[in-house]
Amino acid sequence: MDRHAIPILARVLANRHELAFTDLAGMTPRFAEIAGRMVGQNGSARTVWQEWLGEQTDAAAILQALVVVNVAAPAAEATVGPRLRTRKLSTITAKPVEYLRDGAFLKGAFQMLVGDPGLGKTRILLQALAAETRGRQWPYSSDSDGAAGEPGYVLYVGHEDSAERVIRPVVVDALGGDSSRFEIIDSLEVQTRKGPRDSMFTLSPEGLEALDAKMREVRPTLMVIDPIGGHLGGADSFKDSEVRERLMPLAHLADTYGTAIVGNSHMNKDQQKAVAYRVGGAIAFYAVARAVYYVATDPAEPTRRAFFHQKGNMAELREAMGFSIVGHYLNPELGSVGVPSWDTSPVEFTLEDALRAASEGPDAHQKRETAPQTVLRTILLSRGGRAPSEEVYSLAETMGVSRRSLERAKDGIGVTSHREGFGPGSTSYWCLPAYAPSAPKAAA
Known part of the structure; x- marks a missing residue:
């Protein structure tokens, strides 16, 4: 027994x-x-x-x-419960981390673009989409359209701007994008007992399933969702778990198809929070994104913007770049549209500087000195309040301040210029307001 x-x-x-x-x-x-x-x-x-x-x-x-x-007794039927799906690391092939055309956005990753309303976020995203349809690098300076390569295919989700009045004129007529490689997702067709019905596309399970099928079909290289918070499919944008439930499958699609997916978002209004906590509502927006970019206003030049790469989980951060929104005339019927124009001058303020200045109001650039302004004031004070302009340029350069930034700083703190002498032997001087001559001669 x-x-x-x-x-x-x-x-x-x-x-x-x-x-x-x-x-x-x-x-x-x-x-x-x-x-x-x-x-x-x-x-x-x-x-x-x-x-x-x-x-x-x-x-x-x-x-x-x-x-x-x-x-x-007959054998009991085997019951099948939940099972983990796993992969051994030995079966996984390493892939390189790459920027799309060596530009700003990461291939195969979900990322976020964040900034206050009215700074041109949508316009720079449309410019990026237009460039991708032509195989051009983005962003690029106003002096060059960037090196052209194999054109990509792009998807755009957005309901705030009219396709007829904004998207088409900006992307095709102003920026020269290829309209045949630019596809707008207008809605989601849902089958009901009464037949097909159109509804707004969101990142709901049905929407993600349809998006998977579309991405499998067209293999997009770049996709923009504008705004990301308006397409969560009923999820509460302030609840971390609900936002993750929508964004994690989207990030998986980006990885599966090698697509750079960018979600556009306003900053929330809590100016006391750190930068990471000002992306939309829940921290999941910032956490799930493998890269986060910000657009902010230059504190010393309100018409100039800066594009910051603030978070990068997969690759090193890129340098900030400056740009402005300029008018581009199309024709008498369509008039002009605003498009980004990138400059080559270094961005000599931090994202925190810009956000702090923005929180202080529209005149913050007059209340708070930027680093170049402080350098200029220090140089002039060390020379008794006035100094030859060429000497100022030379000293500022050794301190890391470019000629253009110094000239902007000059206007920002009220430095005046005057010339002493006549002809080739004359010298141009820069003076702090309190040290300017009472009757200045012709300005340089």
Whole structure:
């Protein structure tokens, strides 16, 4: 007899009750299986077993009955529960981290563009989409359209700007994009009992399934969702778990198809929070994104913007770039549209400087000195309040301030210029307001 069966059978004989599952602990798998099947009998069969056990005094007879049950009883159907899907690292092939055309956005990743309203975020995204349809690098300076390569295919989701009045004129007529490689997702067709019905495209399970099919079909290289917070499909943008539930599948699609997916978002109004907590509502917007970019106003030059690469989980951060929104005349019928014009001057303020200045109001650039302004003031004070302009340029350059930035700083703190002498031998001087001559001569 199985030695593990003896104490179990002793309990049965002593207590005259059916076997309980707790009695099976410690038995060999063979005996546990036999006893378990007997205990598992239901209804009248279970009652018969109870009565029979109550009449037995021979442990060997009970064990023999259990063996009979094992032979006669049909095998229980196997139940399939939830299973983990796993991959061994040995089956995974490494892939390089790449920027799309060595530009700003990461291939195969979800990323965010953030900034206050009215700074030109949508316009620079439209410019990026237009450039991609022509195989050009983005962003690029106003002096060059960037090196052209194999054109890409782009998808755009957005309902705030008119396709006819904004998207088409900006992308095609102003920026020269290829309209045949630019596809706008207008809506999501849903099948109902009454037939197909159009609804707004969102990152709902149905929307993500349809997006997967579209991406499999066209293999987009760049996709923009503008604004990302308006396409969450009923998820609360301030609840981290709900936002993640929408963004994680989107990030998976970006990785699967090698697409750079960019979500556009306003900054929230809580100016006391750190930069990471000002992206939309929940921290998930910032956390799920593999890269986060910000657009902010130059504190010293309100018409100039800066494009900051603030977060980068997959690759090193790129340098900030400056740009302005300039008018581009199309024709008498369409008039002019605003497009980004990138400059080559260095961005000599930080994102935190820009956000702090913005929180202080539209005149913040007059209340707070920028780094170039401080450098200029220091140089002039060290020279008694005035100095030859060429000497100022030279000293500022050794301190990392460019000629153009110095000239902007000059206007920002009210520095005046005047020329002493006449002809080729004359010298141009820069003066702080308090040290300017009472009757300045012709300005340089």
